[in-house]
Amino acid sequence: MIDFTPTEEQQLLIDTVRQFVRTEIVPLEDELDPDAESLPPPERRRLAERVEQMGLRAWDAPAEVGGPGLDVVTMALLAMEMSQHRAGLYAPCYGVFGGAGLAHLYEGTEYQKQRYLYPTLRGERSGFFALSEPSGGSDPARAIRTTAVRDGDDWILNGHKLWISNADRADYGIVVARTAPGRKGITSFIVDADSPGFTVDRIVHTLRSAHPATELSFDDVRVPDRNRLGAEGEGFTLAAARLVRQRIPYAAGCVGVAVAAHRMAVDYAKIRETFGKKLAEQQGIQWMLVDNEIDIRTARLLVLQAAHRADRGEDVRTDAAVAKLVATEAASRVVDRSMQIHGGLGVAKELPLERWYREMRIRRIGEGPSEVQRLIIARDVLGGAA
Amino acid sequence: MSGLAIRAGWQNLDAAAAAALPPATGVFEIERGGAVTHIGYAGARSRFGLRGVLGERVAEEPGARFRAESTTSYLSRWRELLGAHLAAHGALPPGNAEEPPARLRPIGPRGATSR
Numbered sequence: 001m002i003d004f005t006p007t008e009e010q011q012l013l014i015d016t017v018r019q020f021v022r023t024e025i026v027p028l029e030d031e032l033d034p035d036a037e038s039l040p041p042p043e044r045r046r047l048a049e050r051v052e053q054m055g056l057r058a059w060d061a062p063a064e065v066g067g068p069g070l071d072v073v074t075m076a077l078l079a080m081e082m083s084q085h086r087a088g089l090y091a092p093c094y095g096v097f098g099g100a101g102l103a104h105l106y107e108g109t110e111y112q113k114q115r116y117l118y119p120t121l122r123g124e125r126s127g128f129f130a131l132s133e134p135s136g137g138s139d140p141a142r143a144i145r146t147t148a149v150r151d152g153d154d155w156i157l158n159g160h161k162l163w164i165s166n167a168d169r170a171d172y173g174i175v176v177a178r179t180a181p182g183r184k185g186i187t188s189f190i191v192d193a194d195s196p197g198f199t200v201d202r203i204v205h206t207l208r209s210a211h212p213a214t215e216l217s218f219d220d221v222r223v224p225d226r227n228r229l230g231a232e233g234e235g236f237t238l239a240a241a242r243l244v245r246q247r248i249p250y251a252a253g254c255v256g257v258a259v260a261a262h263r264m265a266v267d268y269a270k271i272r273e274t275f276g277k278k279l280a281e282q283q284g285i286q287w288m289l290v291d292n293e294i295d296i297r298t299a300r301l302l303v304l305q306a307a308h309r310a311d312r313g314e315d316v317r318t319d320a321a322v323a324k325l326v327a328t329e330a331a332s333r334v335v336d337r338s339m340q341i342h343g344g345l346g347v348a349k350e351l352p353l354e355r356w357y358r359e360m361r362i363r364r365i366g367e368g369p370s371e372v373q374r375l376i377i378a379r380d381v382l383g384g385a386a
Numbered sequence: 387m388s389g390l391a392i393r394a395g396w397q398n399l400d401a402a403a404a405a406a407l408p409p410a411t412g413v414f415e416i417e418r419g420g421a422v423t424h425i426g427y428a429g430a431r432s433r434f435g436l437r438g439v440l441g442e443r444v445a446e447e448p449g450a451r452f453r454a455e456s457t458t459s460y461l462s463r464w465r466e467l468l469g470a471h472l473a474a475h476g477a478l479p480p481g482n483a484e485e486p487p488a489r490l491r492p493i494g495p496r497g498a499t500s501r
Contacts, residue, residue, distance in 0.1 A: 035461050126489065168465065168469060168491055170489075199495060200491060201493075201494060202389075203465065203493065205466075209461065212462040349430040
C-alpha cells in the first residue's frame with residue numbers, strides 16, 4: 001500500500017504555494033474581470049519575483065534545464081494547490097510560476113533549447129503546440145493532413161490546425177505535420193510565428209475564458225531543417241509521450257478546483273438557512289457533500305498513483321488515462337454539486353463556480369476526451385485484443 | 387470586410403442609441419473620421435453592460451460612431467478584434483495603444499481591412 005502522506009519537504013512546498021494562492025492570487029481576483037486570464041503587468045512582475053525568491057520559477061522543469069527538478073508526485077501536489085482560484089484551471093496563478101508547458105523541447109537540440117526552451121522558461125517567449133486539425137484531434141495519427149515536404153535544407157509546411165491554444169500570443173509553435181504516409185510518417189517542427197505564410201485565422205470562442213483556442217493556416221511556410229524536433233517520422237511518438245505526461249498535471253489541476261469548490265460548498269452549507277435549518281443539517285445536502293468528498297479522494301489517489309509510477313519510470317499510459325478520466329469527471333460532478341448547493345448565487349459571476357463549471361466541461365474533452373481514455377484503458381484490460 | 391469584424395452596422399454614438407443597447411456583456415468599436423479609434427468591451431463587472439459602458443462614452447466622444455456585439459466571450463472577442471486590427475493596419479487603434487493586451491499578435495490576413 002502506497003502512503004501518499006506528503007513528506008516534510010513536500011508539505012513545506014504545499015504550504016508555501018497554498019499561502020501564495022490565498023494571500024496573493026485570490027485577493028487580486030476580487031479586482032480583476034471574472035474572466036481575466038492575465039494580471040496587470042506590475043502585479044505580474046511583482047509576483048514573478050516572489051516566485052523566483054521561493055525557488056519555484058519554471059516549477060515543472062527538470063534541474064538540467066534550470067528548473068527545480070521536482071518529482072512528478074510533488075508536481076501533482078503543487079498543481080492541486082496552484083489551481084485553487086477562479087482562473088486556476090486554465091491559468092493557474094496566471095502563469096507567474098512559469099514553466100515551459102512544452103515538454104518536448106527538453107528533447108530538442110542545443111540550438112533549439114537556446115533559441116526556444118530557455119527563453120520560454122525565463123518567461124521571455126511563449127509557444128503553442130499544434131496537433132489537432134479540422135479533420136480530427138482524437139486520432140491524430142490518421143487525421144493529420146498538414147504536410148511538410150523537404151526542399152533542400154528546409155521543409156515547406158502547408159495545411160490547417162484547429163483548437164490550438166495560445167497561438168494568438170505565441171512567438172513560436174511546435175507543429176506536427178505529415179512527412180510520409182502512415183503512423184510513422186509524422187514529424188514535429190518548431191515554427192516561428194513571424195514566418196511568412198503562417199496565419200492565426202481566428203480565435204475560436206468557447207466556454208473557456210483563458211488562453212482561447214485558435215485556428216491556424218500554413219501556406220508554404222518555410223522551416224529550416226534545424227527546427228525539426230526529433231527524428232523524421234518520430235513526431236507521433238513525441239506527441240503521444242507529451243500527451244501522456246501532460247495528463248497527470250492536467251488531472252491534478254482538476255482535483256485542486258474540486259477541492260476549492262467543495263470547500264466553498266461546505267462553508268456555505270454551514271451558514272445558509274432554509275426552512276428554519278442550516279443547509280448542512282439537511283440530509284439531501286449532506287449526501288451531496290459526502291459524494292463530493294468521495295469523488296475528490298478517489299481522484300486524488302489515482303492522480304498520485306499515476307504520478308508515483310511515472311516517478312518510478314514505469315509506462316504510465318493506462319495510469320495517466322485512468323487519472324485523467326476519473327479526475328475530470330469527478331471534478332465536474334463536484335463543481336456541479338457545489339453550484340447546486342449555492343443555488344442562484346452559484347451561477348452568478350460573483351463567485352468562481354460559474355467559471356469553473358464552464359471550463360471544467362472542457363477538461364473532459366481536452367488532452368484526449370473521456371472516450372479516448374477509455375479506449376486506452378480497454379487496450380490494457382484486453383491485452384491488445386481491443 | 388474581414389470575416390472577423392463586428393457585423394452590426396455603424397451608428398451615431400448618442401444617448402438614444404446607447405440606451406437601445408442590451409444591458410449585456412459584449413464588445414464595441416468607436417470610429418471617428420473613418421478610422422477606428424478604440425476597441426473596447428463591457429465586462430461582467432460593468433454596470434448595465436454595453437448600454438452602460440457606451441452610455442458613459444456619449445459625452446466623451448461627440449460626433450463619433452460605434453458598432454457593438456453582445457457576447458459572453460467578451461475578452462477573447464476583444465482580443466480577436468484587436469488582433470484583426472493589428473493585422474489590417476499594422477498598429478492598434480490610438481485608444482488601445484497605451485494598454486494593449488499581453489503578447490498580442492496579428493489575427494487574420496495581413497493588410498485585410500477590418501471594416
